[in-house]
Amino acid sequence: MAETLKKRHSIPRIELANITKQYPGCLANDNVSLTLMPGEIHALLGENGAGKSTLVKTIYGVVSPDSGDIIWDGKAVSIKSPSKARELGIGMVFQHFSLFETLTVSQNIELCLTPLQLTKIGNLASSITALSEKYGLNVDPDSYVHSLSIGERQRVEIMRCLVQSVKLLILDEPTSVLTPQEVSGLFQVLRTLAQEGCSILFISHKLHEVTEVCQQATILRAGKVIDTCEPAKETPASIAKMMVGELAEQDAGYSKKEGLHTVFSMTSLNLATKHPFGTSLKDISFELKAGEILGIAGVAGNGQDELMAIISGEDERNTGAALALEKQSIGQLSAAQRRKLGMAYVPEERLGRGAVPDMSLTENTLLTHSQGFIKSGIVQWKPLTDYAKKLIAQYKVKCHGEFSEAKSLSGGNLQKFIMGREIGQNPKVLVCAHPTWGVDVGAALAIHQALLRLRDQGAAILLVSEDIDELFLLADRMAAVCDGHLSPVVKTLDTSIDEIGQWMAGTFIHSPSHHSEETTA
Ligand SMILES: Nc1ncnc2c1ncn2[C@@H]1O[C@H](COP(=O)(O)OP(=O)(O)OP(=O)(O)O)[C@@H](O)[C@H]1O
Numbered sequence: 001m002a003e004t005l006k007k008r009h010s011i012p013r014i015e016l017a018n019i020t021k022q023y024p025g026c027l028a029n030d031n032v033s034l035t036l037m038p039g040e041i042h043a044l045l046g047e048n049g050a051g052k053s054t055l056v057k058t059i060y061g062v063v064s065p066d067s068g069d070i071i072w073d074g075k076a077v078s079i080k081s082p083s084k085a086r087e088l089g090i091g092m093v094f095q096h097f098s099l100f101e102t103l104t105v106s107q108n109i110e111l112c113l114t115p116l117q118l119t120k121i122g123n124l125a126s127s128i129t130a131l132s133e134k135y136g137l138n139v140d141p142d143s144y145v146h147s148l149s150i151g152e153r154q155r156v157e158i159m160r161c162l163v164q165s166v167k168l169l170i171l172d173e174p175t176s177v178l179t180p181q182e183v184s185g186l187f188q189v190l191r192t193l194a195q196e197g198c199s200i201l202f203i204s205h206k207l208h209e210v211t212e213v214c215q216q217a218t219i220l221r222a223g224k225v226i227d228t229c230e231p232a233k234e235t236p237a238s239i240a241k242m243m244v245g246e247l248a249e250q251d252a253g254y255s256k257k258e259g260l261h262t263v264f265s266m267t268s269l270n271l272a273t274k275h276p277f278g279t280s281l282k283d284i285s286f287e288l289k290a291g292e293i294l295g296i297a298g299v300a301g302n303g304q305d306e307l308m309a310i311i312s313g314e315d316e317r318n319t320g321a322a323l324a325l326e327k328q329s330i331g332q333l334s335a336a337q338r339r340k341l342g343m344a345y346v347p348e349e350r351l352g353r354g355a356v357p358d359m360s361l362t363e364n365t366l367l368t369h370s371q372g373f374i375k376s377g378i379v380q381w382k383p384l385t386d387y388a389k390k391l392i393a394q395y396k397v398k399c400h401g402e403f404s405e406a407k408s409l410s411g412g413n414l415q416k417f418i419m420g421r422e423i424g425q426n427p428k429v430l431v432c433a434h435p436t437w438g439v440d441v442g443a444a445l446a447i448h449q450a451l452l453r454l455r456d457q458g459a460a461i462l463l464v465s466e467d468i469d470e471l472f473l474l475a476d477r478m479a480a481v482c483d484g485h486l487s488p489v490v491k492t493l494d495t496s497i498d499e500i501g502q503w504m505a506g507t508f509i510h511s512p513s514h515h516s517e518e519t520t521a
Helices: 002-008 052-059 082-088 105-111 115-121 124-135 150-162 180-195 207-213 236-249 304-312 335-340 361-368 381-394 411-423 441-456 468-474 497-504
Strands: 014-023 026-036 041-046 067-072 075-077 090-093 168-172 199-203 216-221 224-229 262-271 281-289 292-297 323-325 343-346 429-433 460-465 477-482
Touching (some): 014 052, 026 041, 026 052, 026 216, 026 224, 041 207, 041 236, 052 168, 082 090, 090 150, 105 124, 105 150, 115 124, 124 150, 150 180, 180 199, 180 207, 207 236, 216 236, 224 236, 262 304, 262 460, 281 292, 281 304, 281 460, 292 441, 292 468, 292 497, 304 429, 304 460, 335 343, 343 411, 361 381, 361 411, 381 411, 441 460, 441 468, 460 468, 468 497, 477 497
Parallel strands (some): 041 199, 041 216, 168 199, 292 477, 429 460
Antiparallel strands (some): 014 067, 067 075, 216 224, 262 281
16 A cells, blocks of 8 residues: 555655754654655654654654754755644644634634635635535534534644645544544544545554554654554554563553442532533542442543542532542542542643643652651652652653653653652552553553552552543443433443443433442442
8 A cells, every 4th residue: 555655656745854853861853764655644653752742843843853854745844833834734733632612613723824824715614614524524613612522623623734735634642532433533534635645644652543544654762763664564562562672562460359348439429510611510429449440431521520620629619528538528628638648649631730840750749749758847858859760760751860840751751750659659549530641552551550559459549531441451340421420330341342332422311220329239
């Protein structure tokens, strides 16, 4: 397939030649060369911190390389800004969307177009409708963004690129926030675009998706291209091996356990959302037991954020006895008081909520981990830095040491550090969202092992995730949230991906037998 593409179009869409980018103390891209033909879907793979984001940001004009050339449609170009990239026909969909919720789809798209582009397009709404039909994007120009699901918002971002006649579309981990159905819809759109000659560059840690949709892959390690392959001829395991070596073949030792006594409970919690486009929690009850992992599946935006915030105490409303830790009511306690009692959290948002971007890793450790590190009001820096160093080594966090600022770490490395920091508190209750989001296969395995070890030591773990496969691997019992309702809680071994998928779509909500606690023994 890739061969025929190359024969059909002799001029590559883009060629990167010896791109090098040095950050203080870190060679993020080291003589990277890569060629993309028109109509080629190309995966950029590598461990956390391998240099993938740096490379795509270079193409999109966000990062300027120290040396190397970019050749676009046969001509050397200098891409100094995203607007220059867009002018050439390069579009990028980031992991975090940048849409205004109070505006319509059309208004959002209009904001990123120049007056000249707008004149060329003419009627923007009809152009969106036409493109939507052509590519099966199902995007209504008049819908308000707040009413759209995550998958729909992503399609708006893609539409934003399409109206600008994109010739190269870059997607940074596009599937991590989508349901399985949305992922197959996205792939269909990508295939149609590619058939028309649009090149696609795709960063992903989900290797089975790469083998399904990409024709070529470039694998980076420590900033260098270490291999290329045709994913269709590989397996996820063989690609993982190229990325991280032998580790990929290990098994985390997954097993299912029966929980012991109840450690944490939520009883008939009703909570109106504070956010105009948030989700109210509706009569939620569940029990979390010592020595178990309870997984909560759901499409983003169905109450997960609100649930996490009220459990952690970040939402400061007093819920009294609706929340209990070891039979004591904790709904009236602050987040810090709950932490002192043995609760730990990993929020979805790494920078800003999981870690303070401008603080070092050592300082970030102190934020949630003061026990033993503060004596008579004075910070004990030596044990604190030693502990941060230990976390860095244990979770193989790639950084320039314990004094690196959180914002200088790649996404996956920061996630590893935050997970390590929270697991390291040996909490009684650990509540975490998307534990391995953006984390490479090797590191995901290490995080899984750490979570299972923590469970086996008797901790009660609540995992909130959109990744159903991961929940089935880790959770002992499972439930799903939809529109602020919690489904029945069942043993993982007694349910199926199909049933949980239906619950994620809300089939349990109107059923007369719906109640929030387990019915099966
Ligand atoms: N602004 C910065 N200052 C210093 N170092 C940086 C900066 N941005 C990135 N780095 C370093 O450059 C290296 C490559 O980071 P990059 O974000 O490109 O990796 P990645 O392959 O995209 O990782 P991930 O899969 O975790 O997103 C990392 O070691 C990172 O710590």
